[in-house]
Amino acid sequence: MVESIIKWRPQLIGIAIILAIYLLLATATQGGENSLFGFLLGGIALGFLINVKIRNVLINGVILALITGIVTIIILLIQIYINGLLSSYTTIGLIEALLTLLVYDIIAVLVGVVIGNVSRSEYLQSIKS
Numbered sequence: 001m002v003e004s005i006i007k008w009r010p011q012l013i014g015i016a017i018i019l020a021i022y023l024l025l026a027t028a029t030q031g032g033e034n035s036l037f038g039f040l041l042g043g044i045a046l047g048f049l050i051n052v053k054i055r056n057v058l059i060n061g062v063i064l065a066l067i068t069g070i071v072t073i074i075i076l077l078i079q080i081y082i083n084g085l086l087s088s089y090t091t092i093g094l095i096e097a098l099l100t101l102l103v104y105d106i107i108a109v110l111v112g113v114v115i116g117n118v119s120r121s122e123y124l125q126s127i128k129s
Contacts, residue, residue: 018064020036021041043061046061048118065110073102
């Protein structure tokens with residue numbers, strides 16, 4: 001049952017898109033402040049590639065957001081540590097900021113997944129007519 005819900009090939013494509021855009025923006029802007037764009041595009045790609053019910057698409061979107069969100073948080077923590085800024089954050093403040101970032105990432109992927117799924121259904125309807 002679980003294998004029919006989770007589509008790993010589109011997940012891997014979405015992960016690759018998100019991480020590529022995140023790493024490009026992280027090196028270009030000295031941080032991943034603009035990474036929500038990558039999460040939105042990865043979600044659109046995932047929603048467009050998966051042709052199932054919207055509930056299953058949203059489940060795939062949450063899985064994509066959690067995987068890539070955790071990876072980007074680890075990259076962000078490494079950047080903070082390398083730059084020597086870890087001591088300037090309190091533990092509670094850092095955890096709160098990272099969890100907030102994870103929630104924003106999940107929301108961006110879910111919006112992208114819905115846009116991608118609606119675009120796919122509109123595309124398929126235009127082909128049929």
